[in-house]
Amino acid sequence: MRPGHVGRIVSLGLAVSTISLAAGGFPGVGFGAALVGEAKQVSIQPRAAPGTDALKALYRRPASVPFPKDNPYTPEKAALGKKLYFDTRLSVSSAQSCASCHSPSYGWGDGLAVGVGHGMQKLGRRSPTIVNAAWGSIFMWDGRLATLEDQALGPIQSAGEMNMPLEKLMKRLESIPEYKPIFVRVFPDEGMTAKTLAKAVATYERTVVSERAPFDAWVEGDDKAVSEEAKRGFAIFNGKAQCASCHEGWNFTNDGFQDVGLPSSDAGRGTFVPGVIKMAHAFKTPGLREIARREPYMHDGSLATLEDVVEHYDHGGIDRPSRSDLMRPLELTAQEKSDLVAFLKSLSSNLTPTAAPVLPR
């Protein structure tokens, strides 16, 4: 077993200091639980703030799209996935497809505060974009699904959304003669099953990638690609406003679950990790690529514009125990706020329009 890189520190304190059990909102002591000692403060070397060039290097676009080993990319698989993604017959009403809520016309969302499902009922949360989903590590606002393949079958079966049980789904597909031969060609060993349907849809989704934005040209060395406001905004994003603590890297997210203090009673991630204080009202950090085209914002679409979002973070949100320790009033000036918005707008590429596929009959 590899111990990996570990440091060793000499701890004089353990045997003699008073040890109290750390609070954590958790049934920590009792039979069969690990013992947690006292929290100590250690001085860590604060790293010098990186210069602009070093910062830009953290945001370079990756060279290729990652596909998992158990579901590699082929053009035929992605093409089949695209047909399924746009096919309304995957819903019980034959009126809703994945593309209904995750539409190329709206930055791969639906432009609504919250999604609309079966019977035109409003759902509880905003439809997330699928842009750059290939780089995601966990899916849904509350992180309840681990892979894109898992996620593909979620809304299909969900009563509030496409409301289509898998057995009925496969019968529906069997009644469309042109589908089966395509599945057999793409998946010769597995044929047409819910699993291969999910694999195809996930493969297509992984091909939906944000294109080169003015910000990327600037990162690559074109100093005229973005405005001076946007350059200042980038510095504020990484510095005073500390947005990069969560919205980090080229896709502007580390997928972290945070409560940003919105006035919403939605338990978010807390439903799955009860007893962990910081997970109440916590939602997955979304990426920021194409963000100017993806209003309204937040898990419930409650903030209409980027300016509103900046205001929210500047105020710090509702001070409650679950709120991320990173959230606090930022005291941004009016200029800093507008610079931040200018920077966010530089993350929009000219997304190539998506041609609607011809569907099997």
Added chain:
Amino acid sequence: MRTSKFIALAVISGLSTGAFAATEVIHQQGRAFSAESINVKKGEPLTFLNDDSVPHNIMSASKGNEFNLGSQAPGSSVDVVFKEAGDVKVICAIHPRMKMTINVVD
């Protein structure tokens, strides 16, 4: 009363290993654990040090060795002692990419 029992346990281990007890340290810089897996003896403390620039919330739901450190600010260091042998799956509740396994041995 629990506190004094714990001190007793710690003193006993201190006496057997000498006055200086060196602990293994798991770092969390860059939203990543410094080790994917590590071996630890039952009753031997493991230090979780947040030397990152953001808070972390280290925890495990592994039966027999559950723990939750709550929100750990940068600079915070906490020792955890495992009571049962076995594999402990440790995660950061906040950052889903942070995962590691502690193999607790007798």
